Amino acid sequence: MKAWNHTNESNFMLMGLTDSKEIQIVLSVLFLFIYMATVLGNIAMMLIIRLDVQLHTPMYFFLTHLSFLDLSYSTVITPKTLENLLTSRRSISFNGCFIQLYFFVLLAATECFILSSMAYDRYVAICSPLHYPVIMSTRRSHALIxxxxxxxxxxxxxxxFCLSTLNFCSSKVIHHFFCDTFPILALSCSNTYDAEVTIFVLAGSTLLLSLITISLSYVSILSTILxxxxxxxxxxxFSTCASHLLGVTVFYGTMIFTYLKPSKSYSLGKDQIASVFYTIVIPMLNPLIYSLRNKEVKSAALRLVKKKEGSQEFK
Structure with a gap:
């Protein structure tokens, strides 16, 4: 088959999730609702933490960045997915595809390490409460971010870099709803072994390093709690860790299922379902997990509402 790269061809085609018009309409309505909830939920979380002085602690500093990542993460994927569901135009430029992939990987990897930082913060708070203000100083919190x-x-x-330097076969159809590593690798006419190994080691190191940090933190936390x-x-x-532990379980479960395996075992149906979950659904769930299960966030929200009502009555 004829090989091509970005110097002579400029577009990929995203196959999306389904060819059924009826299902596309249902999914577009569902994803639009989820995206609106994601935007509102994460912006609300950031504003509550920003406006309430009692939440100006390292834990909520990390949570602000987690909300920012979830909002950005969803925005990188969902609008383009909605466009593909609502229109017949499914093309994405070579540069646009790799820009989407770049920000997707950047935000996902950053979220892994911020979740690790949050676990470390909980470890210090529970296992070394007297030294917490010194250890989790503003300087250290910013350094971790x-x-x-x-x-x-x-x-x-x-x-x-590994993917963009490959040559691609005459088929330009990406069997996915966004530009992800395995579907792009599947199109290449080049020998992808080096790229696969590099990406696998990189993704594996990111996930395992952050998981080891989280696991060690929670082993120490559990030992202290007992x-x-x-x-x-x-x-x-336990209640101070419950929200974070639930968020970690949901996020890492789907990421490990999708990425810590050889590209040849990529399954279009199963991996697309997992991808929908961690790219579209989880960014909406995180604000709910960290607010509904967190008394301090709920109390802060109530204080802000009462403060606003009081100022309106005063006027």
């Missing part, structure tokens, strides 16, 4: 974004940018740069004599004390300690 900067390292997370820098690592995400490095992962994204290497991934896009030593607490008071049942109310144990419940309070």
């Amino acid at each position: 900067i390292v997370s974004y820098m690592t995400g940018a490095m992962d994204a740069s290497v991934t896009v 030593k607490i004599n008071s049942s109310s004390g144990k419940h309070k300690a």
Whole structure:
């Protein structure tokens, strides 16, 4: 088959999720609702944390960035998916495809390390409460955020470089609803072994390093909690970690299912379902997980509502 690259051809075709017009309409309505909920939920979370002084702590500093990542993450994928569902035009330029892939990898990898930072924050808060203000200083919190974004940018740069230098066969159809690594690799006429190994090691290292950090943090947290004599004390300690642990389980479960396997075992149906979950659904769920299960966030929201009502009555 004729080989091509971005120097002589400029477009990919995204096959999307289905060819059925009826299902496309249903999915477009569903995804639009989810995206609106994602935007509103994450912006609300960031505003509540920003406006309530009592939430100006390292834990909520990380949560602000998590909300920003979820909002950005969904925006990179969902609008283009909605466009493809609502119109017959499914093309995406070579540059547009790799820009989408770059930001997708950057945001996903950054989220892994921010979730690790949040686990470390909970470890310090529960296992070394007296030293918490010193250990989780503003300087260290900002350093963890900067390292997370820098690592995400490095992962994204290497991934896009490996894929963008490949030649592609005459078929330009990406069997997915967004530009992801395995569907792009499947189109290449080049020997993809080096690219596959590099991407697998990179993705595996990111996931495993962050998972090891989270696991070690929670092993120490569990050990400390079990030593607490008071049942109310144990419940309070568990409640501070419950939201984060649930968010970690949902996010990493789908990511590991999708990426920590050889590209030859890629399954269009199963992997698309998993991809919909972690690219579109999870960014909507996180604000719910961290607000509905967090008394401090709910209390802060109520304080802001009462403050607004009080100012209106005063006027």
